[in-house]
Amino acid sequence: MVQRARVVVVGAGFAGLSATRELAKGGALVTLVDRNPYSTFQPLLYQVATAGMGTSDVSYPIRTFSAKWPNVRAHRAALSKVHPGEKRVEFEDGSALDYDYLVIATGVTTNWIGVGGAAENALPIYSLHDAADLRRRLQHYLEDTAAGRRESAHVVIVGGGATGVETAGTLAELRRRTIPLTHPEIRPDQTSVTLVERFDYVLAPYKPRLRDAAAAALRRRGVRMRLGATVAGVEPDAVVLDDGTRLPSDVTVWALGVTAPKQVADWGLPQGKGGRITLTEALNVPGHPEIFVAGDLAGQPNALPQLAQPAIQMGKHVGRQILAAAHGRPLSAFSYRDPGIMATVGKAEAVLQLANGLTMRGLPAWLAWIFVHVAYLLGGRNRVSVLLNFFWRYGGPRRSATSIASPD
């Protein structure tokens, strides 16, 4: 009988859960570590931020996950340091774990790209806390505007990727259809939704036809589009562009790319573009074959888009490689099977592009988008709950489209 491998998986996002599942089924002794007691379903954070879902709908307790297998344990702690030489990881609370194999799947963090005032005045949508904060801010500002305590509640979204487009489209729909009912004291000129993107188009990874369709759908919903515009600074009440334009902004949403946390540099591992860790083709670290990286932190030669699918597939691959290594079998190279990409603009509007070039938009793409997102959620309760929330937001009475006002 082969000795059971002790594996520490740090990070319970798509990559970490996927690796854990594979390792658990293969009989490894896994400790799954995360700074939070829950795993977050990031693709729907914009729904939490726009008050269409509760925080409980897009999060799943890590211990409910780990309880599925007797050989998986959970540990709540924030990673502080990796000691590759001693095969040990240290956590911020002073605890430490020894490993035979390590999976680093801690993900990345907000990239302020050196824009002055961004970190102070803009809100990201990367974590569940971010999304809850943004929702609270939006709700307070709308309330204050209605009560006459504020002049306006203008929103500027920086970044025309999927998150930016989804947030802008959803807020614009609420502004048109729901807020006039729930906040009748607010005049239309006191609110606006603006999307700023440095390219001349949104959704860069998509074909021009889909990019244009998405931009047109946003315009139809009343989003002010500032394409080809670079942000020079963020102030408490404005976003300042390169050309000196000041866009009034009471709430600035930061929907730009992400980057590796600074602390990664302390671990003595090779880093490439964006601070991502440079890997072998099998997704382990050159010189430290017992350390694997999966998800957003994985760099060349597998620096894939920072999406759920690459993370899930990398996690699975890493899990299999560790099981292979523990049994003395050779490792194999990772190859990504691209199933395509999709993004939604709002009710009955989405764009979908398969790897084989097939594209789809409008209602069929939107239904596909909902189906895929519900299917990839963790837990039956969350699946039904998210479906219910979709149904309610898009099929229920207009005044109910923001149905969440809890104090998260």
Add this chain to the structure above:
Amino acid sequence: MVQRARVVVVGAGFAGLSATRELAKGGALVTLVDRNPYSTFQPLLYQVATAGMGTSDVSYPIRTFSAKWPNVRAHRAALSKVHPGEKRVEFEDGSALDYDYLVIATGVTTNWIGVGGAAENALPIYSLHDAADLRRRLQHYLEDTAAGRRESAHVVIVGGGATGVETAGTLAELRRRTIPLTHPEIRPDQTSVTLVERFDYVLAPYKPRLRDAAAAALRRRGVRMRLGATVAGVEPDAVVLDDGTRLPSDVTVWALGVTAPKQVADWGLPQGKGGRITLTEALNVPGHPEIFVAGDLAGQPNALPQLAQPAIQMGKHVGRQILAAAHGRPLSAFSYRDPGIMATVGKAEAVLQLANGLTMRGLPAWLAWIFVHVAYLLGGRNRVSVLLNFFWRYGGPRRSATSIASPD
């Protein structure tokens, strides 16, 4: 045409919403004021505290409610002072509203009954914030106990009314059935659930047969019953009884009665037992017929149990009286139609007592309990969502019975 009455309703609980609904249908101009942007469904707060439901499932946005009628406006503010002479209410943020009629439905607050250390060391379950705080505390302590950072996670619940019984029964079920799966590191002797009640029985308003059935059901679930015990003090790690007994308690839940907030005394209105406002039979204030009180703050001659049904019926009555007064019609006395009372102990276990003396317990009472609670929720989304959560907690896999771990 009669002049439309300007009515200010302060408090968006059962009483305030019920009054607003009646006034709105009658054409009055209503401003509904609450310190929170949401209305809370208090009967299910223990489900939030025990991680079976999200905060969004038991709260409903006030502006989604007010948007139903063009003659209802919402205002988010905390009541600070009533000026009966000037027919004006002042709020903590400095705003003020003039009224023709005022409905005070602000409810009551935790009653520490003078027990030393209670306010500092015990947690109530009266507001949504309370429930979220308690859940967070319980989850942290379980996590810390599993990680060896704490010795134990003992829970003592003070008060054997419905809230205390429901919380104790639910926690005991989780301790027996779920925590051994989700927190396998914790030994059974590191956790316990104790219920302290000064009477010799729980659920005082019920017939002895039902009280005994509830106590037996709690014991079967492993709850340590300390009946006939009076709490002398609460320490950070213990509840001290009158006879000197120290019950180890890492988390102390305060499920005792409630009392009027101190500030009520500043309003110059007549107060009776528990600080409740003394009223006429029509539920308005003697000497100030334009001020009505509904819900938990309503005192003699209508000091009813602090439950949903009395609040709902009082709110409706108050709404009708104001419409009558505005049209110059005489007021009528309030009379409570008691539909009975019910409480649940846990899965498939509840007690139900109708006003006509009929009683029920076990599974039929539990199903009735669920039906009634879902029926009285606000909003279709919440009804389905709460039902889903019940189903999941009691019919899903044991490891999923605590399915909420969001950062509320």
